[in-house]
Amino acid sequence: MIAGYFLGLGCDLCEVERLRGVWERQGERFLGYTFTEGERAYCLRMRDPAPFLAARFAAKEAVAKAFGTGIGAELGWKSIEVIHDEHGAPRVKLDAQGEVLLAARGAVGVLLTLSHTETTAMAVAALVRGF
Structure with a gap:
């Protein structure tokens, strides 16, 4: 290596x-605050969206930990989006602020695995x- x-x-783990x-208590307010439109669309079309939402929640936490910032002023919930490549593997898409932080860390990308x-x-x- x-x-x-x-x-x-x-x-990160998410129960x-x-x-x-x-989600049941806060409804759309929680979904809209935490997940991008693309993430919500992907998860909500599943028979049971909760495990898919939980995986994306864990992904956002894991990415923020990898940056060393946690979720906050430097990196918000929707700064990190879980997308899929042409083979269905999860990938991280960062917003402009996330890309600036990525470059500041000297990194070129984020590897991600979910389960x-x-x-x-x-x-x-x-x-x-x-x-």
């Missing part, structure tokens, strides 16, 4: 029922110097 390839690493509870069961979603993200 090339020394310094990984510039930051983040991991599906906990996310479902927040979920009926009860738990997880994500691992890594800021990388090159692919």
